Amino acid sequence: MKPSTLKQILLITDGCSNRGEDPAAVAALAYAQHITVNVIGILEEGHAEHSVSLEEVENIAKAGGGVSQLIYKQALTETVQMVTKQAMTQTIEGVVNQELKQILGPGNTLDDLPPDKRGDVLEVVEDISETANLEVLILVDTSASMHHKLQVVKEALIDLSISMNARLGNNKFAIFGFPGKREAAVKVMDWTERLENVSSVFPKLATGGVTPTGPALREALHEFSRQTLGKRSANDGMTEYEEFGS
Amino acid sequence: MKNSAAEIRTGIRLSGKWHHGDYPLIRKLGSGAIGSVYLTERNGIHAALKISDKRTSMTMEVKVLQSLKKVQGYFLGPCLFDTDDYVSPSGQLYTFYVMEYIQGSRLDTYIKAKGPEWLPVLLLGLLDDLDHLHRSGWIFGDLKLDNLVVSEKPARLRWVDVGGTTQLGRAIKEYTEFYDRGHWGMGSRKAEPSYDLFALAMTALEILNGGRFAKGETPKNSIKKALHGAGKLRPLLEKALTGKYTDSIGMKQDLVKLLMKKKSPTPVSPPSRMTKSNRRKTGLGESIVLSVYAIICYVIYLLQ
Numbered sequence: 001m002k003p004s005t006l007k008q009i010l011l012i013t014d015g016c017s018n019r020g021e022d023p024a025a026v027a028a029l030a031y032a033q034h035i036t037v038n039v040i041g042i043l044e045e046g047h048a049e050h051s052v053s054l055e056e057v058e059n060i061a062k063a064g065g066g067v068s069q070l071i072y073k074q075a076l077t078e079t080v081q082m083v084t085k086q087a088m089t090q091t092i093e094g095v096v097n098q099e100l101k102q103i104l105g106p107g108n109t110l111d112d113l114p115p116d117k118r119g120d121v122l123e124v125v126e127d128i129s130e131t132a133n134l135e136v137l138i139l140v141d142t143s144a145s146m147h148h149k150l151q152v153v154k155e156a157l158i159d160l161s162i163s164m165n166a167r168l169g170n171n172k173f174a175i176f177g178f179p180g181k182r183e184a185a186v187k188v189m190d191w192t193e194r195l196e197n198v199s200s201v202f203p204k205l206a207t208g209g210v211t212p213t214g215p216a217l218r219e220a221l222h223e224f225s226r227q228t229l230g231k232r233s234a235n236d237g238m239t240e241y242e243e244f245g246s
Numbered sequence: 247m248k249n250s251a252a253e254i255r256t257g258i259r260l261s262g263k264w265h266h267g268d269y270p271l272i273r274k275l276g277s278g279a280i281g282s283v284y285l286t287e288r289n290g291i292h293a294a295l296k297i298s299d300k301r302t303s304m305t306m307e308v309k310v311l312q313s314l315k316k317v318q319g320y321f322l323g324p325c326l327f328d329t330d331d332y333v334s335p336s337g338q339l340y341t342f343y344v345m346e347y348i349q350g351s352r353l354d355t356y357i358k359a360k361g362p363e364w365l366p367v368l369l370l371g372l373l374d375d376l377d378h379l380h381r382s383g384w385i386f387g388d389l390k391l392d393n394l395v396v397s398e399k400p401a402r403l404r405w406v407d408v409g410g411t412t413q414l415g416r417a418i419k420e421y422t423e424f425y426d427r428g429h430w431g432m433g434s435r436k437a438e439p440s441y442d443l444f445a446l447a448m449t450a451l452e453i454l455n456g457g458r459f460a461k462g463e464t465p466k467n468s469i470k471k472a473l474h475g476a477g478k479l480r481p482l483l484e485k486a487l488t489g490k491y492t493d494s495i496g497m498k499q500d501l502v503k504l505l506m507k508k509k510s511p512t513p514v515s516p517p518s519r520m521t522k523s524n525r526r527k528t529g530l531g532e533s534i535v536l537s538v539y540a541i542i543c544y545v546i547y548l549l550q
């Protein structure tokens with residue numbers, strides 16, 4: 001099996017979208033191009049009402065075929081990892097289940113296999129998540145309210161790269177902040193294998209108030225297509241999986 | 247297992263969907279991130295049953311237990327008896343597996359009751375087990391106090407919960423921050439023997455310090471400070487924490503050397519700095535070492 005590339009956008013925000021198109025629609029567009037969208041919403045401690053809504057977070061992730069979590073900032077490190085890994089497994093399991101249906105006939109999923117057989121299939125899932133290449137575009141809300149959370153975001157991202165770089169597959173990370181001065185989102189760190197030097201990258205904070213989540217997601221999506229064009233590879237992640245029906 | 251609390255509980259019986267085994271849940275032994283473990287009975291003998299709705303994790307744990315089976319005869323992890331699904335009356339699907347029940351006490355409780363000289367002795371046995379595990383291509387991963395049980399007759403450290411066990415060279419599947427060298431900025435999360443040895447050294451430090459300690463601003467200094475309380479094990483633990491041992495055997499050899507050195511009449515550390523209780527402990531440790539030494543001599547004598 002040749003290694004394939006899983007593409008993810010990880011949106012980290014503490015507010016609701018209040019400018020531009022519906023972020024869930026953009027997430028659906030991303031998913032249609034085999035890019036998974038995960039969302040982590042950070043809650044404000046000691047506040048009864050939060051500016052980030054569970055509904056929006058869930059809607060974006062659902063449309064984007066990804067995973068969402070609403071948490072307090074102390075849980076960010078473990079959540080960033082959990083969400084990333086879970087989305088990888090979910091994507092791969094989805095493909096494997098589809099293959100299974102082709103082999104075993106419709107209506108057959110992993111649950112219909114006895115536990116011992118299931119192990120063999122899941123081993124395949126695990127092998128792929130260990131060896132697949134991973135590209136994660138991290139889209140961080142850098143509006144004023146995020147200011148005191150950015151330190152935790154940095155630590156979580158460094159920890160994420162420690163975990164992901166222990167895998168056999170290659171990783172690439174890029175970081176975008178939103179909103180930008182003129183654009184919806186700006187690249188603050190170009191594609192790299194290591195996030196250790198993330199510390200220096202967060203820019204001067206933009207003025208608070210606007211959270212153009214939809215347009216920012218679109219910016220992220222464009223980045224992926226620019227990248228793909230650059231590589232001149234027409235294959236997107238999924239088509240490369242086609243081999244393992246045999 | 248949010249909604250399972252009511253459905254899966256002590257007193258009920260589970261019957262397997264595929265193999266039709268029938269298991270009473272006698273008593274809850276513990277629970278964690280993945281699932282709950284109950285005491286059960288199989289052919290009139292006590293066994294442990296782990297149940298969860300996290301299908302993927304459970305299946306992978308079973309895989310690990312199955313492959314450990316092949317290198318058994320040498321106590322590597324609990325022995326696996328059965329694996330099956332359970333469909334609850336409400337229709338919810340669970341996965342469970344039945345394994346050997348490992349009876350014993352927690353390592354810290356044991357050391358408190360029996361004396362600190364037991365720590366190096368038990369570590370010695372565990373290093374042997376780790377060596378076997380590593381040689382068969384696995385890294386334990388989530389090595390920690392909670393996952394170690396001292397079983398008696400003979401006294402031996404056994405491990406429960408193979409959820410973190412990872413194939414050599416891959417990314418560690420499951421870890422606990424305090425025992426994870428990545429968390430301390432002292433290494434990668436790649437599954438290699440030195441990863442387990444780091445966790446083992448942290449476990450020893452936790453016991454010797456009477457608890458965990460915080461990472462602080464400079465993690466390395468926090469560890470250094472904790473090492474001050476490690477007594478004679480300090481150089482050994484320091485080597486393990488800085489990744490100087492590439493395999494368990496290296497660490498084991500150093501530990502044996504350290505334990506043997508104690509019989510030499512020249513005191514290594516100035517006696518004046520020793521507290522009274524320390525001296526008593528050392529005395530006990532010495533007698534243990536001497537008896538181990540005597541046994542080794544006897545074995546060598548027999549072999550000749």
Ligand SMILES: Nc1ncnc2c1ncn2[C@@H]1O[C@H](COP(=O)(O)OP(=O)(O)OP(=O)(O)O)[C@@H](O)[C@H]1O
Pocket residue numbers: 275276277278279280281282283294296324345346347348349392393406407408409
């Ligand atoms: N074979 C066994 N014999 C005796 N006790 C056991 C056995 N397996 C597990 N236990 C007990 O059950 C507890 C929970 O089991 P286990 O650690 O496997 O669950 P978990 O959900 O994987 O937890 P964790 O969050 O630590 O990974 C253990 O700490 C131990 O006390």
